[in-house]
Amino acid sequence: MPPLERALALREQRLGPDSPVTAQSRHDLAAALAAAGQLERAHSLLEACLATRERTAGPDSPEVAATLADLAEVLRRRDQPAAADPLLARAVATLEKTGGDGRALATALNNLAALRFRDGAYRDAEPMLARALQLEEKAAGPDDPELVVTLDNYAAVLTALERGPEADAARHRAMAIRTAQAQRQAVRP
Numbered sequence: 001m002p003p004l005e006r007a008l009a010l011r012e013q014r015l016g017p018d019s020p021v022t023a024q025s026r027h028d029l030a031a032a033l034a035a036a037g038q039l040e041r042a043h044s045l046l047e048a049c050l051a052t053r054e055r056t057a058g059p060d061s062p063e064v065a066a067t068l069a070d071l072a073e074v075l076r077r078r079d080q081p082a083a084a085d086p087l088l089a090r091a092v093a094t095l096e097k098t099g100g101d102g103r104a105l106a107t108a109l110n111n112l113a114a115l116r117f118r119d120g121a122y123r124d125a126e127p128m129l130a131r132a133l134q135l136e137e138k139a140a141g142p143d144d145p146e147l148v149v150t151l152d153n154y155a156a157v158l159t160a161l162e163r164g165p166e167a168d169a170a171r172h173r174a175m176a177i178r179t180a181q182a183q184r185q186a187v188r189p
Contacts (some may be wrong), residue, residue, distance in 0.1 A: 004025070004028055004029040004032055005029060007025050007028075007029075008022070008025040008026055008029050011025045017052070018055065018056065019052075019056075020052070020056050020057065022052070023049045023052040023053050023056065026045050026048055026049040026052070027046065027049045027066070027067060027070070029045055030042040030043075030045035030046045030049065030074075031070060033045065034070070034073070034074050039077055039078050040078075042074050043071070043074050043075070043078070046067055046071040047071065049067050050064065050067045050068065050071060053067055059094075060094050060097055060098060061094070061098065062094070062095065062098055062101070062104070064094060065090075065091045065094040065095045065098070065104070065108070066091075066104065068088070068090050068091035068094070069087075069088060069091040069108050069111070071087055072084040072085075072087035072088040072091065072111065073111065075087065076111070076115065081115050081118060081119070084115060085112070085115050085116075088111055088112040088115065089112060091108045092105065092108045092109055092128075102135045102136075102138060102139040103135070103136065103139050103140075105135055106132040106133075106135040106136045106139070106150070107132075109128045109129070109131055109132040109135070110128070110129065110132045110149065110153060113125040113126075113153060116128070117156065117160070122157050122160040122161050123161070125157045126157050126158070126161060129153055129154040129157055130154065132150050133147065133150050133151065133154060136150055143177055143180060144177075145178075145181045147173075147174070147177060148174045148178060151170045151171070151173055151174035151177070152170075152171070152174050154167075154170045155167045155171045155174065158170060
């Protein structure tokens with residue numbers, strides 16, 4: 001992470017701490033730190049990034065939504081789901097309001113549904129996952145391997161709601177996508 005840290009230091013020095021470019025550097029470093037398991041430092045960088053982006057891009061911008069979603073993920077990984085939930089809900093609302101990237105919205109819906117599922121709020125999670133699935137299919141097609149996670153989550157929620165046939169259909173569809181993906185990979189030279 002030294003190159004990302006140097007980039008952030010240079011941008012803070014040359015552009016100032018409130019520059020949108022500096023905020024992006026802060027976000028990039030936070031993402032790398034989170035991937036490396038350095039969640040506390042990632043958390044503080046994302047909070048600083050969020051404050052800057054709210055001031056410079058406005059509270060309802062796609063950049064703010066992305067930072068909210070990443071901050072919520074760090075909080076979830078730090079076992080703070082109650083703090084993550086409202087951030088994800090705000091990210092979803094912002095992405096819906098701005099007509100943001102369909103995949104980003106699908107991911108935020110999926111993550112929010114996972115938090116609600118963890119809390120036993122299955123009826124809240126089900127429409128979120130149905131919408132996430134719809135958005136992912138529109139963005140990537142009905143057989144995209146990225147659908148598997150959403151299909152698995154959807155099947156778990158449907159099972160919890162005692163909607164067995166629908167859960168089985170989602171599981172079978174996820175398995176078909178996995179099988180097709182494995183076959184495509186086996187054919188590659």
